[in-house]
Amino acid sequence: MAGGSAIRGSRVGSGPMGEVERGEAAPRVWVSYWCANSHEVRPSFARDGEIQIPESWDCPRCGLPAGLDKDNPPAPPRNEPYKTHLAYVKERRSTEDGDALLDEALAALRERRGG
Template sequence: MVHPASGFRGTRAGVIAGSGSTLQGNDSPSRPLPRIRVSYWCSKGHETQPVFLKMPEDQIPRTWDCRRCGGPATRDGQAAAPEDLFDDGSKSHLEYVKERRSGQDAEAVLAGALEKLRARGVLPDQLLRDT
């Protein structure tokens, strides 16, 4: 439950400005909040028309997911640039290591690790010296 004193307030479709609010103190007649319907087209020609509250043009999303095929849809009807579905913006451990170490550093770390394994007798000498 959201505390009434917090700044979190939301709207939903069909909300009327000033309805049911005792905090505003004015008894103006209820009127719907201004809304706009925006058209988006995917590369297959499907049209999606979500409804937004009236807002500045730069705050309206440029792309939207197509309701029929799930592909990216744009407002101008041009094909959206395909995004890598597996790229979540995070880096792997190997990518972080490659940023911190050069190829020569990596070779030195590998040689040290192999020497430790040879000293402990974990790996045979012949197997590692051939590589």
């Protein structure tokens, strides 16, 4: 037989936590946000002197941004594909510039090798 606990399944600090122990909850206001997938998110904010409600909220179901206008939700963010180093070089230089640089580098290499 295990330990001598008079009340099984209880621990220090357990028990109902009602408004008596915590105090009264602040008045709340619920705001609806909609994402591009038509999911509704309803976070609550404390209704104090100045309510600062954000323009957008992240949807917990799909991760897209959600806005206050149900008929016109924010567009999903555009993901840029991964670019290689060569892709970035091609953005900065034309093919003609690349050919000229290659010819210059080959000429310098041939001069060093003595050929």
